[in-house]
Structures are given as C-alpha cells and as structure tokens.
Amino acid sequence: MRFFPILATFLCSFLSGVLLAQPGEKTALWHSFEKVEFKLNGIPARIIKPRKPLPGNPWVWRAHFPDWHVEMDSILLERGFHIAYINTNDLYGSPKAMMIWDDFYQHLVSEKGFASKVALEGVSRGGLYVYGWAKRNPAKVSCIYAEAPVCDFKSWPGGKGKSKGDAKSWQQLLEVYGFSEQQALAFTDNPMDHLEGLAAYKIPILHVISLTDKLVPSDENTFPLVERYQKLGGPTTVYAMSRGAQTLEGHHFPIEHPAWWADFITQHSVPVQKPLSSAAYVRIRGGLPNAYRVITEQKKATVAFLGGSITHNPGWRDKVSQFLQEKFPQTAFTFIKAGIPSLGSLPHSFRIEQDVLSHGKVDLLFVEAAVNDRTNETDSLTQLRALEGIVRHARKANPAVDVVLMEFADPDKFGDFRQGKKPVELANHERVAAHYQLPSIDLAREVYDRIAAGEFSWEYDFKDLHPSPFGQELYFQTMKDLLNTGFSLEEKPVKPLAGIPPLVGGSFDNGHYVSIKEASLQTGWKLIENWKPADGVGTRPGFVDRPMLEATTPGAALSLNFSGTAVGIALVSGPDAGEVEYRIDQGPYRKMDLQTQWSQQLHLPWYKLFASNLPDKKHVLQLRMAATKNPKSKGTACRIVYFLVN
Incomplete structure (x- = not known):
C-alpha cells in the first residue's frame, strides 16, 4: 500500500523538473x-x-x-x-x-x-x-x-x-x-x-x-x-x-x-577498453608520509634522482618534477639530477655521497639500477650490498628520507617472465624495499604484462630500454599513482637504522670516492689534469676533461692506503683498456680485465670492485698493469677517475 504515495511523490518531483537526488546532489532535467x-x-x-x-x-x-x-x-x-x-x-x-x-x-x-x-x-x-x-x-x-x-x-x-x-x-x-x-x-x-x-x-x-x-x-x-x-x-x-x-x-x-x-x-x-591497472605493480609499504610533511609544512624540499641513462635522459624524471611542482605550488623544490648512463647499483652506492648527499638534506630519493645491473652482469650479492648501502647511507644522512626503488624494463628480463621466473635484479630490489618498508615499482613486469595483454608492442611503441615518449609516459603515470597514494598515508616515526638489522653483511653504507691524488705512484703512472681521448672515440659527461690517473705500459704500479671493508676503482674503459693485477695487504695478486663489450665504441665509465667484506681496518691496495690483455683491446691502458672505498 505504501507504493502509491512514493510513486506519487516521484511523479510530482519529475513533473516539476526536479528528480530525486542523493545527499549532496541536486537532480534536474537537461534536454530531457x-x-x-x-x-x-x-x-x-x-x-x-x-x-x-x-x-x-x-x-x-x-x-x-x-x-x-x-x-x-x-x-x-x-x-x-x-x-x-x-x-x-x-x-x-x-x-x-x-x-x-x-x-x-x-x-x-x-x-x-x-x-x-x-x-x-x-x-x-x-x-x-x-x-x-x-x-x-x-x-x-x-x-x-x-x-x-x-x-x-x-x-x-x-x-x-x-x-x-x-x-x-x-x-x-x-x-x-x-x-x-x-x-x-x-x-x-x-x-x-x-x-x-x-x-x-x-x-x-x-x-x-x-x-x-x-x-x-x-x-x-x-x-x-x-x-x-x-x-x-x-x-x-x-x-x-x-x-x-x-x-x-x-x-x-x-x-x-x-x-x-x-x-x-x-x-x-566503444567498446570500452579495460587496460590493466598500474596498482598491481606498485608496492606502497610505508609510503611517503615524511616527504609529504616536509613538502606541505616546511614548503621547501629536495628530491633526488639516482640512476643510469634512463634517469639521465629527459622524460619521466622531468614529468615527476613538473607534477610535484604543480601539485604543491607553494613549495620551493630543489631537484638533483644524478643519472649517469651505464651505471648500476654498485656505482650508485659509491657515488651517492658526492653526487647526491653532498648537496644537502634529501627528502625524497628515487633509485633505479635494475637495467644496468643486468647489463653490467653485477652479481646478486653485490647488488644487495649496493642497494642496501644506498638506503642506509641516505638514512644516515637524513633518517626521515623517503626512498622509492624502481625496476625498469628491458627485453632481457622478458625471457625470465616467460619462463615463470622473477629476474634476480627485480627480486633484489624488492628484498631491499620490503626489508626497509620502502615503496617500489615493478615497471618491468608492468610493461611485459601490458604487451602480453595486447595494449601495445615493444617494437613499435616502447621501442627501447631507453623508453620512447610512449614509454616515458607509461613510466610517469605509474609513478604519479604511487606518489598520490604514498602521500596519502599518515606519517609514522621512522624506525632508526640501529633497530633494523642489515639484510646482508658488508653493505656499502659508507661508500664514497677517494681522490686519485691519495695514491702513491711508483712507476709508469702519471696524473693528467685534464684528460681527453686522443683517438676520437666518444666519452661521457663527468668522465672527460677532468683529472685522471693514466698508465699505458705493463708493470706500471701504484698503491693506496685505505680504511674500510671494500675497495675498487672508477675508471674509463676505452678501446685500449687492458688488464690489471691487484692485491690487498700483501696477499696473492689477482687479475682483472678492464674491457667491456662497449669499449670499442666508447670510453665508458666503469666501476670495478677489487675486494669487499674485508675487516673494517686499515689496508693497502697494490695495483699494477699486466702484460696480458683482452684480444679485443688495442692496448694495455688503465685510466682511474676515483678510488672506491667503503
């Protein structure tokens, strides 16, 4: 019996041009x-x-x-x-x-x-x-x-x-x-x-x-x-x-x-497309509440981008910067662009002090290394030590820094996905992110899944591990989703590093550069104040027109006194890069090839670790040029830009 009064009320409302509305809504007719x-x-x-x-x-x-x-x-x-x-x-x-x-x-x-x-x-x-x-x-x-x-x-x-x-x-x-x-x-x-x-x-x-x-x-x-x-x-x-x-x-x-x-x-x-949701590839974990507080309350924030060529090249990085400036127009942002082509987690862990942290307090840090860790054949343990070292080093400098780990796409990883395996590089990023409750983005899997779903192709749309404009947009959209969600979480006190046991032993949490002028030169080495190649082969910014230690003859020797748990060199590996022999604390000499698969086309920045997980005390590194060389090399040269010490 109640139906008729309700119907009458509805009809009266309809005829008067106003339909029934939900709370907060007003409903009317518009062209019927x-x-x-x-x-x-x-x-x-x-x-x-x-x-x-x-x-x-x-x-x-x-x-x-x-x-x-x-x-x-x-x-x-x-x-x-x-x-x-x-x-x-x-x-x-x-x-x-x-x-x-x-x-x-x-x-x-x-x-x-x-x-x-x-x-x-x-x-x-x-x-x-x-x-x-x-x-x-x-x-x-x-x-x-x-x-x-x-x-x-x-x-x-x-x-x-x-x-x-x-x-x-x-x-x-x-x-x-x-x-x-x-x-x-x-x-x-x-x-x-x-x-x-x-x-x-x-x-x-x-x-x-x-x-x-x-x-x-x-x-x-x-x-x-x-x-x-x-x-x-x-x-x-x-x-x-x-x-x-x-x-x-x-x-x-x-x-x-x-x-x-x-x-x-x-x-x-029409028909309506239903693309995959980026939410499946984002892990928010602890979110970004600390960076959000700094951005919204202090109105002054520093955001750093640490990575390889995919971070160095314009694209997603600039879009993230623009988005932050537009979302928070009252905040004065400083953006640190610390992308260097060809470098992965190992180099990042030793250069973060100079290239990022030396610029002041960092509030939000983006890190990517998964592509170059695969390409550079960095072993799994070294990846973990480097990635954990980056996080711990950044947290030592600013205990409240929010860190985002990003895993970018490349075709090599797609083979693992097809076999039902998770690529080692991605697994290591996720292990570190989970251990420290950091947000992470599995962009490699997202790209693979979207291609498999027929949304686009690698060949014609994404095109390269250095993403096309299409790929840059895809990366940015997922990062934008992460930022919007991560900023929405309530701020929680950051757990002190002392309360978080290391994930692995020997992480590079004190990695830094040591000047080449600290070395003791014996024979065959010379310090070139402004090195540039004489063979016309290309270089990378930051690794040319700068001081460099150079040796080109077998037997050239030097030594370095250092304190810490790891030691290595940042060098330039070109067409004439040779082999070196090294030892720590009078141990047996070991040999290392400095050539890379790209050395014939480029004087490439390259980071080599001689020893890690050493006792944390004073040590002596002895280094000399070997008489042997890679068959592809045109010489027996070594050019050192920095020594690496943790």
Missing part, C-alpha cells in the same frame, strides 16, 4: 536527460546521465561552456554516453585546474565506475584544458574533439598576433599562472607544445573550425598544432564549418553534421 549536480572538494560539477548507459560507461568530459552546442552531446547521450563537467572556469588550463581535473577523473572512475579512458571535448578556451590534461595523462584519453580551440594563449587572450585578444582575460590568465608578461610570452607548454607523448599514444584529434575566425585564428592555433602533431605521427582531422551565419568575428558558427562528430567519439570510445 537527467542532470546530477554536486560539489567535489567544494567545486561545482555535474553529470548528464544517458537513459541506458553503454557497457563500461563511456563518457565525454566537457571543458568550459557545458551548455554550448549540445547537439552532439545529445546524440551521444542517446547512444549511452555520460557527459561530465567540473567548473574550472577562468583557470585557463593552469596547473591548478589540472589538479582539480585529476581529482574529478579519479572520482568518476573510482567512485562512479566510469571508463578509464575518456573523450575530451574542448570549446574555444576549453582547448587549454583538454590538451593540458591530455598531455599529462595520454593513457587516460580515448580521443579529443575541439571546436575553434585556443591552442596558444599568446594568441588568445594574449592578442600578441592576429587576434585582438582580451585584455581582461589576459590579465586574469597572468594572475592564475603567476606569470609576468615576459614569463607568459616565454611559456613553452601551450597545447601546441610537447605533443610527443600524446602522439606516441596515437590519440585521435578532431578540430572543427571557421576559416574566418578572427578571435581565435586558426593560423595561430589549430593549424600549427595539427602540423606539429601530424609530424609526430598523431592522427588528426580538421573540418572547416562554412554553412550558416558566423558571428563573434567568425568564432561562433553552427555545427554541421553533429552526428559525424558523435561517430568520431563513438568510434574511439
């Missing part, structure tokens, strides 16, 4: 569809619901002007799409707007079950938003539809070219970005800039424009963007609207064939 209005973190937002959603809940995200040109949206609603909008008006696609967009996306995907890939719709200044967010999140975008989009704010509202611009909006934009006029004109991240990642993901874009648009001229906006995007391999379509009255100096025009553009969005959004 249900509109749900709510606030997310205090910001007005809305969802237009289809009468019958498509499987997987595909959706369109409108930027600005949500009630302008609704024909295409109405068609998509009829087909089963949701239409979403959050009010970031007058933020001009700024980093502040992008953080709000991140939260809105996460809310709709995680809480509402929307598809993980969204079609972006940008009208006019909405171009600043859709391209700004798509470039930061290409893996989350199915396609981009834009009407007369702003692709360079110097054109509009700046009015620095053919457009007369808008002085009031330009001033507003400068304030939102925190720019001076000069800084705005020098800005290099407009929608038309840095499209490499978006193009690598092959995100289709469609612009509908007017050729007579004087407010947002296509010559300054759509055409430069499209040309750049096409040259990068991005799929593009441009349609010039020419039928019907065009107003506002050609910027407002009727939309021809709205069903065509609805077809474009449908084609690239």
Whole structure:
C-alpha cells in the first residue's frame, strides 16, 4: 500500500523538473536527460546521465561552456554516453585546474565506475584544458574533439598576433599562472607544445573550425598544432564549418553534421577498453608520509634522482618534477639530477655521497639500477650490498628520507617472465624495499604484462630500454599513482637504522670516492689534469676533461692506503683498456680485465670492485698493469677517475 504515495511523490518531483537526488546532489532535467549536480572538494560539477548507459560507461568530459552546442552531446547521450563537467572556469588550463581535473577523473572512475579512458571535448578556451590534461595523462584519453580551440594563449587572450585578444582575460590568465608578461610570452607548454607523448599514444584529434575566425585564428592555433602533431605521427582531422551565419568575428558558427562528430567519439570510445591497472605493480609499504610533511609544512624540499641513462635522459624524471611542482605550488623544490648512463647499483652506492648527499638534506630519493645491473652482469650479492648501502647511507644522512626503488624494463628480463621466473635484479630490489618498508615499482613486469595483454608492442611503441615518449609516459603515470597514494598515508616515526638489522653483511653504507691524488705512484703512472681521448672515440659527461690517473705500459704500479671493508676503482674503459693485477695487504695478486663489450665504441665509465667484506681496518691496495690483455683491446691502458672505498 505504501507504493502509491512514493510513486506519487516521484511523479510530482519529475513533473516539476526536479528528480530525486542523493545527499549532496541536486537532480534536474537537461534536454530531457537527467542532470546530477554536486560539489567535489567544494567545486561545482555535474553529470548528464544517458537513459541506458553503454557497457563500461563511456563518457565525454566537457571543458568550459557545458551548455554550448549540445547537439552532439545529445546524440551521444542517446547512444549511452555520460557527459561530465567540473567548473574550472577562468583557470585557463593552469596547473591548478589540472589538479582539480585529476581529482574529478579519479572520482568518476573510482567512485562512479566510469571508463578509464575518456573523450575530451574542448570549446574555444576549453582547448587549454583538454590538451593540458591530455598531455599529462595520454593513457587516460580515448580521443579529443575541439571546436575553434585556443591552442596558444599568446594568441588568445594574449592578442600578441592576429587576434585582438582580451585584455581582461589576459590579465586574469597572468594572475592564475603567476606569470609576468615576459614569463607568459616565454611559456613553452601551450597545447601546441610537447605533443610527443600524446602522439606516441596515437590519440585521435578532431578540430572543427571557421576559416574566418578572427578571435581565435586558426593560423595561430589549430593549424600549427595539427602540423606539429601530424609530424609526430598523431592522427588528426580538421573540418572547416562554412554553412550558416558566423558571428563573434567568425568564432561562433553552427555545427554541421553533429552526428559525424558523435561517430568520431563513438568510434574511439566503444567498446570500452579495460587496460590493466598500474596498482598491481606498485608496492606502497610505508609510503611517503615524511616527504609529504616536509613538502606541505616546511614548503621547501629536495628530491633526488639516482640512476643510469634512463634517469639521465629527459622524460619521466622531468614529468615527476613538473607534477610535484604543480601539485604543491607553494613549495620551493630543489631537484638533483644524478643519472649517469651505464651505471648500476654498485656505482650508485659509491657515488651517492658526492653526487647526491653532498648537496644537502634529501627528502625524497628515487633509485633505479635494475637495467644496468643486468647489463653490467653485477652479481646478486653485490647488488644487495649496493642497494642496501644506498638506503642506509641516505638514512644516515637524513633518517626521515623517503626512498622509492624502481625496476625498469628491458627485453632481457622478458625471457625470465616467460619462463615463470622473477629476474634476480627485480627480486633484489624488492628484498631491499620490503626489508626497509620502502615503496617500489615493478615497471618491468608492468610493461611485459601490458604487451602480453595486447595494449601495445615493444617494437613499435616502447621501442627501447631507453623508453620512447610512449614509454616515458607509461613510466610517469605509474609513478604519479604511487606518489598520490604514498602521500596519502599518515606519517609514522621512522624506525632508526640501529633497530633494523642489515639484510646482508658488508653493505656499502659508507661508500664514497677517494681522490686519485691519495695514491702513491711508483712507476709508469702519471696524473693528467685534464684528460681527453686522443683517438676520437666518444666519452661521457663527468668522465672527460677532468683529472685522471693514466698508465699505458705493463708493470706500471701504484698503491693506496685505505680504511674500510671494500675497495675498487672508477675508471674509463676505452678501446685500449687492458688488464690489471691487484692485491690487498700483501696477499696473492689477482687479475682483472678492464674491457667491456662497449669499449670499442666508447670510453665508458666503469666501476670495478677489487675486494669487499674485508675487516673494517686499515689496508693497502697494490695495483699494477699486466702484460696480458683482452684480444679485443688495442692496448694495455688503465685510466682511474676515483678510488672506491667503503
């Protein structure tokens, strides 16, 4: 009997134009569809619901002007799409707007079950938003539809070219970005800039424009963007609207064939793709609460990146830095870029003092070594001693430092995965991370699994262990997920190192460089103050145009007095690298080949350990050039950059 009063109430509400809503929501009709209005973190937002959603809940995200040109949206609603909008008006696609967009996306995907890939719709200044967010999140975008989009704010509202611009909006934009006029004109991240990642993901874009648009001229906006995007391999379509009255100096025009553009969005959004979640490859453990506290309370933080060439090259590292600056705009960040090509965990453990810790207190440290540890054939025990040494050394310098261990991809590891084995390098990273409760990311497994799932290919998309723009974006997205989750944990007191027993004996937790000037030279060695190769073979920055000990003849000898548990050398291994003989404390001489598989093409930075796990006391290293050499070597040379001592 209670059914009829409830039904009557619903019908009265429906007929009055207001539907029943959840707490905090207001529901009304929008062109005969249900509109749900709510606030997310205090910001007005809305969802237009289809009468019958498509499987997987595909959706369109409108930027600005949500009630302008609704024909295409109405068609998509009829087909089963949701239409979403959050009010970031007058933020001009700024980093502040992008953080709000991140939260809105996460809310709709995680809480509402929307598809993980969204079609972006940008009208006019909405171009600043859709391209700004798509470039930061290409893996989350199915396609981009834009009407007369702003692709360079110097054109509009700046009015620095053919457009007369808008002085009031330009001033507003400068304030939102925190720019001076000069800084705005020098800005290099407009929608038309840095499209490499978006193009690598092959995100289709469609612009509908007017050729007579004087407010947002296509010559300054759509055409430069499209040309750049096409040259990068991005799929593009441009349609010039020419039928019907065009107003506002050609910027407002009727939309021809709205069903065509609805077809474009449908084609690239349905059926809904369900890519693997990066959460399966992230281990948060103790999280990053200490770094978060420093960032948010002290408003001053240092972030260091320690790794090989994948850290040295621009890409994910710069994207992480940009993300942190945008997420915490009130914080002054210092970024230490300590990536050196070819180096793995062993070199990192001895150079961390000079290359990272000497720059001051580090609050967040990213470490990667898994690729070069495999390539350089570093044995398992040495890997553990080095990785644990890095963590303990960093914690001695700052007990509250948060450390992230990263395991990058290379084809060699894929063979292990196919055999059901976990690569030794990854296992060692995880052992150290688990022992010290550090966050870690298994990017190698993520790449392998996504390839196996058919999401992309190594050959055409990822391309190399030095990732393509596609790979850099994939790495960054997973790191972004880790940062957002790790920052959300409550801060806990850091367990003192004294309370954490070492994972293995003899870790390199006091690894450091010893100057080559500390050596006692006997015969055949000379100190070259500014070494550079005479054979025209390439070098690496930091290992050329600098002091170096050099010997080129058999029998050349030196000695080094040192205190500690391990000793070795950082050298340059080129085409003429020979063999050395060494001994510790008058023990028997042992021989070591200094050639590498790359020495014929490069004077390569190379780190060799003579002894480890020695008694922690004073020792003497004796070193001499051998008369023998590798058959591939062109000489019997040794060039020492540093001595290594733990």
